[in-house]
Amino acid sequence: MHAPEPFRRQLLDALPRLRRYARTLVHDAAGVDDLVQGTIERALSHWHQFDQRRDLLVWLLSIAHNAHHDSLRRDRRWQGLPPDELAQLQDAQAHHGPRDPGLRIDLLAAFAQLAPLHREVLLLVGVEQLSYAECAEVLQLPAGTVMSRLSRARAALRQALDGAPPARPPVPLKRVV
Template sequence: MDAPDNFKRLLLAAIPRLRRYARSLVFDGPRADDLVQSTLERALTRWQQFDERRDLLLWLLSIAHNAHQDGLRRDARLSMLEPERMEQELDRQAGAAQPPDIGLRLDLLAALRTLTPELREPLLLVVVEQLSYAEAAQVLRIPPGTVMSRISRARLLLRRVLGDGKPPSRSHLRRVV
C-alpha cells in the first residue's frame, strides 16, 4: 500500500531540515544527499510504522541518525584498502575541498570536524536544528542528561579549538523540556 498524500507532503516539507542535518553529519554534499535519499526511502517503505502522535521530523532525524550509524559500521568493516588506493583516496579528498555552507565559517566547519560524532550530533540537533534536549535524546536514543553533558563538552572543545576561550552566554543555554 502506498503512503498517503498527506504523509508525502509532510516528508517533502521536512527535506530542507533533513538535508541540513545530513550535511552536518558527513560534511560532504553528495554523501549527505545519499543519506537523505536513504532516509526518505526508509520512511516511505515504513510509513505505516510512523506514530502520528509523534513529530515527523524527529522520526526522520532518528532514521537519518540510524542510517548514518549503519554506514559508519559498514565503512569500518570495508575500510581495508590497498596502499595505492588509499593514497589515491586521500589525494582525491584533499583536492575536493567543499565550499562552506552559507552562514558557517570555514574555521567552524574545521572545528566541528574535530568533534567525535558522539559530541557533534547532539550539538547540531540542539543548536542547528533547534530541538529540545528531550527531543535530541529521543532521536539519538540516549538520556537527556547525556545529551546535555555531550553538548557541554562539545562547546568547551569548540571554544578551545576556535581559540576564544570565552564561556557561552546565557542566551545559548537551553532548558530541558
C-alpha cells in the same frame, strides 16, 4: 499502499533539515544524498508505522541516525572530514559566506574538528532546536547524556575557535621526598 499526500508533503518540508543533519554525519555530497534518499525511502515504506502524535522530523532524524550508524558498522573506514574537502569548503564559503567569511570559515573548521558525537548533538540542539528529550530520542541516549555531550561539545568548539589545543586530563604530580 502509498503514503498519504499530507505525509508526503511533510516529508518534503523536512528535507532541508534532514539534509543539514546528514551533512554532519557524512562529509561527501554523494554520501549525503545516499543517506537522505535511504531515509526517505525507509520513511515512505514504513509510513504506516509513524505515530501521528510524534514529530515527523524527529522520526526522520532517528531513521537517518540509525542508517548512518548501521553503515559505519558495515564498513569501518569512516574518518573525519578530509583536509582537501575542508579546504574546498573553506574556499567556497569565502566566496559565498556571511559578511565575515573568516568567522564562518573558522567555525566550519572548528566544527569539523569535533568528534562526530559532539557534532551531532550540537546540530540537533543548537541548529535544529530539538529539545534535549527529542535529541535523546534521535540519538537513543538518556537526556542527561545529551546534556553532558552538549556541554563538552560547546567547550571543545570554544577551544577550537580560540586556537587552544584540546584539553588534556591533569597529570598527577609525583611527590618528591
